[in-house]
Amino acid sequence: MSKLWTSKAIAEAVGGEASADFNISGVAFDSREIGSGDLFFALKGEQSDGHLYVDSIYGAGGAGAVVSQPVDGPHILVADTTKALNDLAIASRARSQCKAIGVTGSVGKTGTKEALFAALSRSPSHTAHRSVKSYNNHVGVPLSLSRMPADTQFGIFEMGMNHPGELAQLTRLVRPDVAIVTAIAPAHIGHFSGVDAIADAKAEIFQGLTAEGTAIIPYDSPHRDRLSKAAHRYTKKVITFGTGVEADVRAVDIVPAQGGGSLVTARFRDDGTGERSLCFTIAEPGEHWVSNALAILTAVRAVDGDLAAAGLALAELSGLDGRGKRHRLELKNGGQLLLIDESYNANPVSMKATLRQLASENCRGAKHVLLGAMGELGDQAQAYHEALVEDIVLSGAQTIILVGDEMTYTSAQLEKLAPESLDAKPEIFHVAGSSEALALVAEKVSDDDMLLIKGSNYLGLGKVVSALVSGEY
Template identity: 60%
Template structure:
């Protein structure tokens, strides 16, 4: 394990004092994630105090801790551990000579972050770093920065928000050379008075751009010009991506690839690239264009990036595909269970309609944080479901009642209160050749349905 931080450097960065000389190879504030050689940051929150888990962290192999109360283990003592995490992230960014990309958007940001990491890591193996999981908030971003090795060549950081001003703070921590907005959609609308306000909040990412930085903006978005206006005061260069004529990075031709993904010919300002995307769906074409625009802006290798896009594997909760054994055959399960908003729901339902299947089944969980427009957004899913020739819709959660009403007389559906009911129904009806899309807000718990199916809940083996 390579050294990430020494206690002296941690103390200088955080303004704390070290009880002993130690070195660490990783950083975590969740004691359950601690491994040998890690630094444990004992955060104090509303629900719990990380100091209660210091012993557990050291039992798991922690080499040191950041604490605000002295402990009988190697540590750096600070006044405020939350502030210390921010400070360590700032210090990590300050010592790095890496080219940094920041990624935000209402949909697609985690997939885009992972694809951009794969593209850059292929160019400089082992020298690219990214935020893991969806660590994209006020604690996840500084943690991801603090974990960045000093010799990193490319860093990719996902940034999210649920209120105005949050991205402005995060982007000033990350200080990206390239800032990407993947798309604008009505996610977290309960906290905003309009989609325009969401676009403005996403546009805050450009405020942290380093001098000479590049803003990457979706050309086909209705809020393109609004995003460009937000970027112009901060970006030395603006690149747009999309399908429309005039996009700087444009998908000129898109056809279905033999593996079920897409074969794309894209035009760049000074190049052309033909590449394959492993994942199916128009939304992944858009994500790939944003990735390639960023690779070009960061000085990466476009050809190697294209190869990386062809080799991508599905992300759990965000498009992973599983063959699940059922009696006399198998069924396809498409795992989109991590999150959902109206735009991502419609996109994945449309893609289901293109799947070759005996029956198309959806398990849809409620979309959360949509505010006063929630009923309308749920009801409007009836159209893409009908257009995709869905045979059966299993609707989970009370928020799905407007959709159930809109589907009456159009598509067979069953409404149920929880994820357990969906799993029970699938166990009764799933047949060979079925394609099942499972998607909903994370709080609905549909990932448990996927996990059970993949683990063989139907009595067969999976691949």
């Protein structure tokens, strides 16, 4: 068990008083995730108070707690535990000599973060750290920083937002040497005046860049110039990636790879060390993953990482739970089903990309889609849900199962389609929740079929995935 922090160092960082000397090897704010040697932050929220669970963390092997009221057991007493978590994050970044990479965007954040970690930790001589799960908010980012070992060489941090000003606070904690915007889309648009405002909020990530920091932005985005202008306020180093001829890192050739994915040749514009090209394979299918890969390679080059090792890491990537992971399942009635799990989240851009990828897939049996409503679209919810129809039809799905209130608009538009506009009339179902959806899936799928599950996380479509994977349906 390696030592991450001493109680003395923590107390100094957070301005608190330690009740005893102890060492910790991890940090958590969820008592259910406490392991041996962990430090627990007893945070107070609108719905819960972590102080209610302090006793249980010692029984689980916790080494100590940060609290705002005295407790039995090793602890550090502070006035405000949330502020203390941020203070420890600041101290962690200050003591580290790592090259920090911040990742944001409307889509592709988590996959890009995980792929960067795989690319930069591939070499035995490099140590990399990244935020786990989707810990990308006002609590998750400081937690991820606090967990970073002092000798980390590369730190990769995902940063999310759904309101203006949030990223500005997070990026000043991370102080990235490299800041990536993967893409701009109308995610959370219900909280913004429009997509331009979302681009401005994502561009807040550049505010925390270190003095010689690098901004990485998507060349093919209609918001490219807006992002570039924002980035240039904080750095001279702005690098674009994409397929456009003027992109600094450009995919000059993209062909389908054997067994799925893509074979890509990327060209890197001369940065003083000479122009170079790299041919690499991406295991994950879809045009969006080509874009992600270009951003990843751009960042690896910016921190003087190993591009060849990064290319190998991209070839070995497997999908993440809820974000493209593929399961080959044995069905109860015999045969196999290919399940594509995109159940974690959905917005108009990611829905389009996923459905278009499904359209390109070969399937010996039938294609089925289980689609959940897209959240936080505000007064544009109807328009965005109606706009799904074209891509749903083009996907070739023979069974369409829709979940959530907003999917009423999608269902109504699908029902209006004239038979002559379709190769075959699909079966269309609109249900209230995941349990009804699971029952329909179990009834409709058979041998050699393909099932895509995608929707906003609040709908709980991950439960359908879990039931199918475990066979408990």
